[in-house]
Amino acid sequence: MSAAAEVQRTAAVDLGALLDAGDGAVVTLVAGETRLAAHRAVLAARSPVFRAMFQHDTLEANCGELTDTAPELLTAADKYGLSALKAACEQQVAAQLEVETAAAAAVLAVRHSCPSLTAAAIHFIRSQTHKVMATQGWADAVLQYPKDIVEVSRLLSEPPAEPSAPAAPAARSLSQQERGRRLIEAAREGAAEQLRELLAAGADVGAREEGWWGSRTALHVAAGRGHVAAASCLVGAGAEVDARTSWGQWTPLHWAAYNGHAGVVRLLVAASADPNARCRWGRTPLHRAAEWGHAEAAAELLLAGADRGARDEDGWTPLDVARERGKQELVDMLTQR
Numbered sequence: 001m002s003a004a005a006e007v008q009r010t011a012a013v014d015l016g017a018l019l020d021a022g023d024g025a026v027v028t029l030v031a032g033e034t035r036l037a038a039h040r041a042v043l044a045a046r047s048p049v050f051r052a053m054f055q056h057d058t059l060e061a062n063c064g065e066l067t068d069t070a071p072e073l074l075t076a077a078d079k080y081g082l083s084a085l086k087a088a089c090e091q092q093v094a095a096q097l098e099v100e101t102a103a104a105a106a107v108l109a110v111r112h113s114c115p116s117l118t119a120a121a122i123h124f125i126r127s128q129t130h131k132v133m134a135t136q137g138w139a140d141a142v143l144q145y146p147k148d149i150v151e152v153s154r155l156l157s158e159p160p161a162e163p164s165a166p167a168a169p170a171a172r173s174l175s176q177q178e179r180g181r182r183l184i185e186a187a188r189e190g191a192a193e194q195l196r197e198l199l200a201a202g203a204d205v206g207a208r209e210e211g212w213w214g215s216r217t218a219l220h221v222a223a224g225r226g227h228v229a230a231a232s233c234l235v236g237a238g239a240e241v242d243a244r245t246s247w248g249q250w251t252p253l254h255w256a257a258y259n260g261h262a263g264v265v266r267l268l269v270a271a272s273a274d275p276n277a278r279c280r281w282g283r284t285p286l287h288r289a290a291e292w293g294h295a296e297a298a299a300e301l302l303l304a305g306a307d308r309g310a311r312d313e314d315g316w317t318p319l320d321v322a323r324e325r326g327k328q329e330l331v332d333m334l335t336q337r
Contacts, residue, residue: 070096071108078112086114094120102132103141107148122155129156129193133229142228142263146270153229154236159200171201180207187218187234190227195234205237214247223252223268226261231268241273249280257285257301260294269304276305282312290318290334293327298334308334 074089076082093105094117106121108114125132132138142149171179183203186194195218199205208215219239222230231252235241242251253273256264265285269275276284286306289298298318302308311317322330 071104074108074112074114078114086112087116090114090117093117097121097124099128099131100135100137103135103138103149103152106152107141107145110148110151111145118155122152125152125156129196133192138229139263142232142267146267149232150235150267150271152236153232157196157199157233157237171198171203174201176202176204179203181209183207183218184209184221187222187227187230188225190222190225190230192227192229192233195230195237199233199237205234205239206243212247213245213250216245216250217243217252219243219252220245220250220255223261223264224255224259226256226259226264228261228263228267231264235267235271241268241271242277247280249278251277251279251285253277253285254279254283254288257294257297258288258292260289260292260297262294262296262300265297265300265304269300275301276307276310278310281314284310284318286310286318287312287316287321290322290327290330291325293322293325293330295329295333298330302333 070089070092074086074093077086077089090109093108097105097120102121102125105117106125109117109121141152171182174182179198179201180203183195183198183205184207186192186198206217208217209221217239219231219234219241220243222234241253244251250258251273253265253268253275254277256268275286278284284306286298286301286308287310289295289301298306308319309317316324317334319331319334322328322334
């Protein structure tokens with residue numbers, strides 16, 4: 001037997017002995033009906049969550065049994081290929097779905113490719129969309145995991161296997177022009193559930209309305225109003241994130257930055273919107289945020305790669321605009337390196 005093989009065999013035997021000993025260093029991971037013995041040192045080395053748990057005077061640390069940690073266990077199980085434990089954690093999270101935690105569960109399912117949990121979370125959110133999207137949990141998910149929320153919104157926009165929305169048949173009976181008009185109005189009101197019904201009934205996600213700006217899409221409208229859930233729904237349904245208004249050539253990102261809606265800015269750049277798109281006058285979304293002193297929106301744009309040195313047709317940079325408008329917070333932000 002080679003030296004390497006002998007080391008591997010000895011290590012396996014030693015680890016097995018640690019678990020068989022059942023001393024205070026062994027803990028039991030509990031996810032639903034699944035129970036798995038593990039060594040504290042191994043868990044602490046592999047997971048900062050467990051390391052913090054063992055370092056503090058928690059109930060789990062004292063009793064040697066870790067319960068109600070299904071999301072953390074699922075993440076670890078996915079990372080280390082423990083399929084049985086991952087499946088058990090999926091079932092546990094699905095069984096504990098609540099309005100406040102539904103968004104986090106959906107994001108967890110999408111991030112770790114959990115088909116059964118994804119289906120359960122999407123079904124749950126569809127059943128009470130307004131309540132879920134009004135929670136802090138949904139707002140936190142949009143801010144922390146915008147790319148995953150875009151995917152969740154795309155899944156929500158797909159028609160369910162069985163019709164569950166009584167308004168959908170009525171929407172299907174409308175003309176395409178009327179569906180488009182109602183889609184714009186739903187975007188203006190931030191009515192994400194109505195948007196999904198209209199899209200499922202065949203409304204054109206690229207439908208436009210006319211105004212002083214020329215024509216603009218539903219995504220322009222939702223972005224300008226700061227409706228994150230509605231914008232997320234439209235992006236998930238395939239709305240063009242860099243669509244232009246017909247007159248000023250503004251993108252939805254220009255509208256969101258101009259009105260200081262940082263949450264929508266983050267959502268759009270996560271969906272690959274161009275942070276350096278130019279309007280008719282050569283101004284970028286960062287120029288628009290600087291114009292009105294929207295520091296949070298500007299910070300999101302800078303994180304997304306916005307060019308602070310971009311010059312408009314008059315040769316002005318966002319910093320020049322902020323100085324001219326007296327927006328000192330933006331001046332300070334744009335002069336930092």
